[in-house]
Amino acid sequence: xxxxxxxxxxxxxxxxxxxTWWLWEERGTTVGKRLLGPRVEGAGTGKAVLRALLFPVxxxxxxxxxxxxxxxxxxxxxxxxxxxxxxxxxxxSVRSRS
Numbered sequence: 001x002x003x004x005x006x007x008x009x010x011x012x013x014x015x016x017x018x019x020t021w022w023l024w025e026e027r028g029t030t031v032g033k034r035l036l037g038p039r040v041e042g043a044g045t046g047k048a049v050l051r052a053l054l055f056p057v058x059x060x061x062x063x064x065x066x067x068x069x070x071x072x073x074x075x076x077x078x079x080x081x082x083x084x085x086x087x088x089x090x091x092x093s094v095r096s097r098s
Contacts, residue, residue: 024052038094038095040092041092047090051086
């Protein structure tokens, strides 16, 4: 698949973010959290939406996205709470609903 042209980027970003944004606004959750049941602590609406959009950004930005995803996961091995880098940067954590 060829890379996106400059003109196609805005449409791709909207297509990737719109479902997540809609689900967050309507249900207050993301698809993964709705299916698996964890909750994000320390996040208001803005932080939670930003947190949910980091993965689509990484996927749509292939040259740096792979580096971001690797750094995100590798960070969990050095973080004393086992949080991923995006949680550390946003001051959030994921807890199970128990």
